[in-house]
Amino acid sequence: MGNFENKTVIVTGASRGLGKQIALEFAKKGAAVVVNYSSAKEEAGKVVNEIQLAGGRAISVQADVSNAADVERLFDEASRQFGKIDIVINNAGVMITKLLQDVSEADFDRQFAINTKSVFLVLKQAVEKLENGGRIVTISSSTSRLMMPGYSVYSATKAAVEQLSKVVAKEVGHRDITVNCVLPGPINTALFRNGKSTELIDKIAGLSAFNRIGEPEDIVPVILFLASKEAQWITGQTIGANGGMS
Numbered sequence: 001m002g003n004f005e006n007k008t009v010i011v012t013g014a015s016r017g018l019g020k021q022i023a024l025e026f027a028k029k030g031a032a033v034v035v036n037y038s039s040a041k042e043e044a045g046k047v048v049n050e051i052q053l054a055g056g057r058a059i060s061v062q063a064d065v066s067n068a069a070d071v072e073r074l075f076d077e078a079s080r081q082f083g084k085i086d087i088v089i090n091n092a093g094v095m096i097t098k099l100l101q102d103v104s105e106a107d108f109d110r111q112f113a114i115n116t117k118s119v120f121l122v123l124k125q126a127v128e129k130l131e132n133g134g135r136i137v138t139i140s141s142s143t144s145r146l147m148m149p150g151y152s153v154y155s156a157t158k159a160a161v162e163q164l165s166k167v168v169a170k171e172v173g174h175r176d177i178t179v180n181c182v183l184p185g186p187i188n189t190a191l192f193r194n195g196k197s198t199e200l201i202d203k204i205a206g207l208s209a210f211n212r213i214g215e216p217e218d219i220v221p222v223i224l225f226l227a228s229k230e231a232q233w234i235t236g237q238t239i240g241a242n243g244g245m246s
């Protein structure tokens with residue numbers, strides 16, 4: 001699916017988890033990949049090494065996606081290294097799960113900064129700097145549909161990026177740029193596993209039609225399809241990839 005030869009992709013939060021898998025798959029299909037991270041320099045370097053050892057093209061760029069100057073530098077570095085930017089995957093995110101009365105103001109601000117303000121900042125850069133025919137895919141979450149206790153603020157950060165994307169899709173359509181969101185269910189990454197018992201993970205797995213947690217490999221093909229030429233008529237959409245959980 002999709003041939004990404006001569007395309008440049010920025011993947012935010014690509015040092016581990018879903019973002020890492022997205023970066024590796026784009027590279028396998030010929031794209032030059034910008035592996036963004038905020039603090040995990042060594043892990044991001046390993047992703048770049050893996051791509052280069054397989055004959056692909058990649059660089060890592062440190063940038064806190066909740067910081068406007070960092071996001072601008074991320075885009076400028078991508079253009080400087082690879083000449084143009086075709087695809088942006090808004091993947092970086094954090095999750096803090098607590099009942100609302102236990103959520104601190106700092107918890108709220110951190111999640112909205114890294115999950116939502118980041119998408120706003122990246123979209124602004126993308127609208128200005130993406131090639132015509134470009135693709136923007138934002139990783140939301142099926143929690144925006146599930147209304148699960150403990151996920152109030154996290155779900156709100158994701159619902160907000162879905163709205164941003166749907167409106168921006170109509171603002172950039174005249175340049176054949178598409179803007180979509182993918183809504184994974186629970187995926188087997190650090191973000192999901194941290195702080196959860198095996199019993200709880202099994203219980204959550206039971207909510208899917210396949211009685212298991214998703215793997216990054218379950219989600220990545222959906223993202224690559226939306227980033228492909230073949231997906232040119234799909235924009236402003238929110239696509240669930242959650243094993244039938246919602």
Ligand SMILES: NC(=O)c1ccc[n+]([C@@H]2O[C@H](COP(=O)([O-])OP(=O)(O)OC[C@H]3O[C@@H](n4cnc5c(N)ncnc54)[C@H](OP(=O)(O)O)[C@@H]3O)[C@@H](O)[C@H]2O)c1
Nearest residue numbers: 013015017018037038039040065092093186187189191192
């Ligand atoms: N795992 C799930 O169950 C699940 C389900 C639905 C949706 N999602 C969404 O999928 C996306 C990826 O999640 P994941 O599970 O792969 O998470 P993860 O394993 O915790 O990885 C998160 C990535 O984001 C980066 N990151 C965090 N803060 C950043 C910042 N301020 N600037 C730049 N990069 C930053 C991290 O790098 P550093 O360590 O360098 O900061 C890391 O590479 C997130 O948007 C998440 O909300 C996940």
